[in-house]
Amino acid sequence: MGPPGAGKGTQAKGIAEAYQIPAVSTGDIFRAISKADAATASELALQVKEIMTSGGYVSDEITNQIVAERLGQADAAEGFLLDGYPRTAGQVEALDAMLAANGQRLDGVISLEADQDELVARLLKRAEVEGRADDNEETIRKRQQVYAEQTADLLRIYSDRGLLVAVDGLGEIDEVSDRITDALDTHLNRE
Numbered sequence: 001m002g003p004p005g006a007g008k009g010t011q012a013k014g015i016a017e018a019y020q021i022p023a024v025s026t027g028d029i030f031r032a033i034s035k036a037d038a039a040t041a042s043e044l045a046l047q048v049k050e051i052m053t054s055g056g057y058v059s060d061e062i063t064n065q066i067v068a069e070r071l072g073q074a075d076a077a078e079g080f081l082l083d084g085y086p087r088t089a090g091q092v093e094a095l096d097a098m099l100a101a102n103g104q105r106l107d108g109v110i111s112l113e114a115d116q117d118e119l120v121a122r123l124l125k126r127a128e129v130e131g132r133a134d135d136n137e138e139t140i141r142k143r144q145q146v147y148a149e150q151t152a153d154l155l156r157i158y159s160d161r162g163l164l165v166a167v168d169g170l171g172e173i174d175e176v177s178d179r180i181t182d183a184l185d186t187h188l189n190r191e
Contacts, residue, residue: 001112001154004147011110016081019079021079024071033066036049047062048062060094106163109164112169113168118170165180165183
């Protein structure tokens with residue numbers, strides 16, 4: 001978990017590689033579904049594609065089904081890293097039920113923490129480099145605010161369960177990766 005611009009996607013790939021587990025990104029899954037061929041897509045994928053095409057919000061129920069389907073694949077049997085899920089308390093409950101049904105549990109929840117002004121500057125620079133005209137300071141700050149409001153409860157839930165592993169998300173990619181690995185190894189060795 002972490003606010004927009006904290007480097008979740010970048011770090012997820014490195015963590016997955018370091019621990020030899022798949023990184024399961026709901027964003028990546030949704031993007032793949034939006035490009036899927038209607039002739040070969042599953043009924044669930046077609047539903048998601050229709051929702052996304054119309055600009056709608058993919059419900060928790062459908063998101064939970066997609067995640068359950070992905071976690072049921074063989075490569076996730078020995079572990080996985082979730083990126084972009086859960087995002088609501090309802091999704092936390094659904095994930096708990098999925099894991100319990102499979103005899104699995106979460107080992108930790110990494111929270112990348114970073115100063116909002118630094119993240120805004122990072123995202124403005126990325127927008128300039130990548131030509132993202134819609135990424136202006138007002139939009140970026142609004143996304144930061146929405147993230148904070150939506151995840152406060154989730155961070156509290158996982159903190160109360162002793163699962164939250166807070167890591168400073170600012171710095172060079174390798175520095176942050178090392179901090180994550182060190183913090184996660186310390187957390188896992190306490191169990």
